[in-house]
Amino acid sequence: QVQLQESGPGLVKPSQTLSLTCNVSGGSISSGGYYWNWIRQHPGKGLEWIGYIYYSGYTSYNPSLKSRVTISVDTSENHLSLKVTSVTAADTAVYYCARQRAALRRAEFDNWGQGALVTVSS
Amino acid sequence: QSVLTQPPSVSAAPGQNVTISCSGSSSNIGNNYVSWYRQLPGTAPKLLIYDDHQRPSGTPDRFSGSKSGTSATLGITGLQTGDEADYYCGTWDGSLSAGVFGGGTKLTVL
Numbered sequence: 570q571v572q573l574q575e576s577g578p579g580l581v582k583p584s585q586t587l588s589l590t591c592n593v594s595g596g597s598i599s600s601g602g603y604y605w606n607w608i609r610q611h612p613g614k615g616l617e618w619i620g621y622i623y624y625s626g627y628t629s630y631n632p633s634l635k636s637r638v639t640i641s642v643d644t645s646e647n648h649l650s651l652k653v654t655s656v657t658a659a660d661t662a663v664y665y666c667a668r669q670r671a672a673l674r675r676a677e678f679d680n681w682g683q684g685a686l687v688t689v690s691s
Numbered sequence: 692q693s694v695l696t697q698p699p700s701v702s703a704a705p706g707q708n709v710t711i712s713c714s715g716s717s718s719n720i721g722n723n724y725v726s727w728y729r730q731l732p733g734t735a736p737k738l739l740i741y742d743d744h745q746r747p748s749g750t751p752d753r754f755s756g757s758k759s760g761t762s763a764t765l766g767i768t769g770l771q772t773g774d775e776a777d778y779y780c781g782t783w784d785g786s787l788s789a790g791v792f793g794g795g796t797k798l799t800v801l
Contacts, residue, residue, distance in 0.1 A: 606790070615693055616795070676781055678781070683734075
């Protein structure tokens with residue numbers, strides 16, 4: 570059973586860069602067949618897709634966040650990372666990593682991490 | 692403002708049946724597969740339904756999914772108090788080239 574675990578600072582200052590890592594265990598990212606996603610949830614709100622990466626490094630980002638977001642993968646360490654630059658209070662959210670079957674016309678997330686709360690505040 | 696539209700809340704008594712709707716457009720639901728998630732308070736979402744109506748192993752057959760045109764529906768029969776949660780629909784949007792979700796529906800089992 571694949572397990573995902575997010576980690577990173579819980580507090581980031583405005584204008585700085587938010588950085589999170591998602592460690593994947595029980596399966597190898599480089600096996601292929603899956604996209605590895607970041608999804609966030611603002612306090613008391615719904616889900617917002619941030620983007621995904623394939624093991625090859627291919628990425629796709631939410632157009633609304635694309636200019637500030639970078640997702641990368643380290644297949645040797647079996648983890649993916651998220652960076653969001655120039656953060657504001659509007660980036661305060663629980664950030665989830667999630668696995669998605671790499672298939673056309675779908676965005677189904679079958680495995681999720683427990684989530685990491687990131688607060689943007691001075 | 693979510694791309695997919697869900698009712699903010701639904702409620703029903705234990706043992707009854709309930710449906711949750713999810714409305715979109717031809718660029719998302721109309722041409723892509725819908726998935727449904729359940730989120731208990733303080734926990735991560737969990738996949739309930741994929742490919743419009745398929746149940747992953749572990750999803751009870753009390754849960755069903757359907758789709759017609761640009762709308763999808765999650766059905767739950769024989770409601771239990773443990774079904775109280777937030778439910779989200781999601782799919783891919785070809786025009787946005789992005790994953791999209793509904794705003795979520797809070798299910799209350801009275």
